[in-house]
Amino acid sequence: MIWKLQKKTLLPLQIFGYGITLFIGITISLITLTAYTDISPILYSESDVFNDNSVIVSKKISIIKTLDKEGIYFTKEELKEIENKDFVKEVSKFNKATNYKIFLSSDMFGFGTDLFFESVPDKFLDVDSEEWEWEEGSNYVPIMLPEDYLQLYNLGFAESQGLPLLSKKTVSLASFNIRLTGVNKSKKFKSSIVGFSSKINSILVPEDFLKWANKEFGNYEESKASRILVEFLNPNDESIIEFFEKNNYEVNQDKLEKNKLIFFFKLSFLFVFLISIIIVILSIGFVILSVNLIFQKNKDILINLYNIGFSLKQITFFYKLIISMETTFSILFFLIYILTSVKNRLKESLNESSETLAESVLSFISVNRNKLILGFIMFIVVLRVIFNLLMNVGVTETYKPVQPIAFDHSIHAGDNGIDCNYCHSSARNSKTAGVPSVNVCMNCHAKIKEGSTTGTTEIQKIYDAIENNTPIEWIRVHNLPDLAYFNHSQHVSVGGLECQQCHGNMQEKTVGEVMTMEELNKISFNKEDGIEFGHATLTMGWCIDCHRQKEVDMEGNDYYTEMHDKMKDKFGDQKITVDMIGGLECGKCHY
Numbered sequence: 001m002i003w004k005l006q007k008k009t010l011l012p013l014q015i016f017g018y019g020i021t022l023f024i025g026i027t028i029s030l031i032t033l034t035a036y037t038d039i040s041p042i043l044y045s046e047s048d049v050f051n052d053n054s055v056i057v058s059k060k061i062s063i064i065k066t067l068d069k070e071g072i073y074f075t076k077e078e079l080k081e082i083e084n085k086d087f088v089k090e091v092s093k094f095n096k097a098t099n100y101k102i103f104l105s106s107d108m109f110g111f112g113t114d115l116f117f118e119s120v121p122d123k124f125l126d127v128d129s130e131e132w133e134w135e136e137g138s139n140y141v142p143i144m145l146p147e148d149y150l151q152l153y154n155l156g157f158a159e160s161q162g163l164p165l166l167s168k169k170t171v172s173l174a175s176f177n178i179r180l181t182g183v184n185k186s187k188k189f190k191s192s193i194v195g196f197s198s199k200i201n202s203i204l205v206p207e208d209f210l211k212w213a214n215k216e217f218g219n220y221e222e223s224k225a226s227r228i229l230v231e232f233l234n235p236n237d238e239s240i241i242e243f244f245e246k247n248n249y250e251v252n253q254d255k256l257e258k259n260k261l262i263f264f265f266k267l268s269f270l271f272v273f274l275i276s277i278i279i280v281i282l283s284i285g286f287v288i289l290s291v292n293l294i295f296q297k298n299k300d301i302l303i304n305l306y307n308i309g310f311s312l313k314q315i316t317f318f319y320k321l322i323i324s325m326e327t328t329f330s331i332l333f334f335l336i337y338i339l340t341s342v343k344n345r346l347k348e349s350l351n352e353s354s355e356t357l358a359e360s361v362l363s364f365i366s367v368n369r370n371k372l373i374l375g376f377i378m379f380i381v382v383l384r385v386i387f388n389l390l391m392n393v394g395v396t397e398t399y400k401p402v403q404p405i406a407f408d409h410s411i412h413a414g415d416n417g418i419d420c421n422y423c424h425s426s427a428r429n430s431k432t433a434g435v436p437s438v439n440v441c442m443n444c445h446a447k448i449k450e451g452s453t454t455g456t457t458e459i460q461k462i463y464d465a466i467e468n469n470t471p472i473e474w475i476r477v478h479n480l481p482d483l484a485y486f487n488h489s490q491h492v493s494v495g496g497l498e499c500q501q502c503h504g505n506m507q508e509k510t511v512g513e514v515m516t517m518e519e520l521n522k523i524s525f526n527k528e529d530g531i532e533f534g535h536a537t538l539t540m541g542w543c544i545d546c547h548r549q550k551e552v553d554m555e556g557n558d559y560y561t562e563m564h565d566k567m568k569d570k571f572g573d574q575k576i577t578v579d580m581i582g583g584l585e586c587g588k589c590h591y
Contacts, residue, residue: 015326018287022330025279030338032273054124054231056200057082060250073224078247082230087240089233093225094202095119095210100182100217104191108174115178119207120200124229131194134209141178142194144204145171150196168196182217287326291319312534312545328379394481395536400513401475405461406454407511414507420499427488427499435474438465477512478503478538485589494560495578496553498525502537514538547583552576 059072074093083091097117105112125132125144132142154165171193178189197204232240244251295302305315344354412418420427423440427433441462450456465472480486491497500506500523504515517533520526526533531549535541554564554576567576582588 015287015290015322018283018290018323019326019330021279021283021286022327023334025276025283026331026334027337028276028279029273030334032269032276036269054229055251056227057230057244058227058250060248072226074226074228079225079228082228085239085243087232088230090231092121092124092229092231094227094229095207095214096226097210098214098218100180100213103179103181105177105179106174107177115203117205117210117213118202119205119210120229121207125195125204132206134206136208136212139189141189141191141205141209143176143191144195144197145193146201146203147196147198148201180213180217185217187216287323291323294319311532312548324383328383392536395539396479396514397516397537398514399477400511401477403475403511404473406458408453409506409509409512411452420506424499428493429489431487431489433488436472438462438472441472442466478514480538483590484540485591495550497550501525501529501531517542543589544579544584547578550578552578552581 059074061072079091079093082088095118102115102117103112104115122132132144134141150166150168150171157163158165174192176191176193178191180187180189241251243249302315347354412423413420423436424433425436425440445459445462449459451459462472491502492499501520503512504519504523506512514537517535517537520537521532529550531546533542533545535545552564552567554560554568563581567581571580577583
């Protein structure tokens, strides 16, 4: 009966709109990610040395510079000028071997040659950092070669001389010998090729090794910068090319244009992806607003359902089920759409006819009917388990921390009948209930120095606190998140709630703990007020349960006299609950 009645409260167009927008949002996000993954290899070389916004800059070689070699080097002033440009993020120099000889030989290939080495900062390299390390004292030096060198050998030299072709794997497995000679000393090293670069035409070694070698074999001379790495903040800045041309600097403009393309590529895909996420978020917000509108539009029907005996769980279950099914079908439809597209692509590659979405669904259902039913049941079960796990995050029921003093509530509040407000004295007048200070404890324990269960052990801790002039560091038991505002005086003094209605029968307990909703539902005060909790203690649903059921005390409450008179005129003898006077407004607890 309840479901038939609740069906009439639904707004089909809005529920359907939620499913469509959710499907569109998820589809766009996946298509965007897939397209990004597919297109990235086209724009990025697999062996790219540099990050996306970096280029190599050098000075153009003129006839004059062939006579004066110093003209090809960047001066400190020129480097400083480049670094200070708004479009530049960082400038790094190529370090090179200076004033000593390097000879590389291989027993495997039977050759030897003079060589040169350069190095760049490690962050620009695209090799495994574990392979690209060198420490002083090590006899092994890793090398990175330009990919063009290997192609020139295979497609040019090897072919013309009748020599065997070499793959990257073959070259990487070969071992080489390196001999450095300078300042009247020589040293040998073992070496191998650990990577190939398609972006820089130089033979690279670790920067630490080259700095050490320059110091040991190169007369301590600092290498001059003939080439530099410039990393841009925004490669799309039009002033970059203008600056380089003005200063007669040489730069690979194809690389720079590619950087612009990559920059726009990333930006556009990020924009589309963010739009898809916003669509998904808006769809969720849309369905929440739709449900809220349903509740407001049919408030009288839902209140009547509650008044005739249906619990809050029974009333809300229908709407939860509808939204869960709508979400599930949207995701399933999305998966079917994607899988059908993949299936048709595979069929096209095999020269087979493709299927429509409806044909694929019907074909799949006819072949896998039992599997579908079992899978759907498993999906619902897993979804329910995940939902329950997530809903229990932050729930603190049964939380009972060990306190610095084993204070027994059953002795103090139970056997001796001490009022809760004696120790928690600010509950009637303040936001917080407060915890007892040492002087409050001493009001009794100045005379009572031995307990009935713990002897003098626990009471002695009170005296120790006085002697050491330190407070007792009680551990907070009932914690609310910072985003929630709660005022004890508003509930205790104005609302007339008893402590037991939220904290349980502490006069029967030992140390403080968070009671479960089942325990609180047994409290006589809650039964008298008609309050039955359906959510875990200290959660938002728990508070709302009370606000929807707790009747407002209209008598003897001078502060709210005017409001109460208006409420009586409006609702007559009807039960006026906290939610009817704004107790469910978000700003009451969250602001």
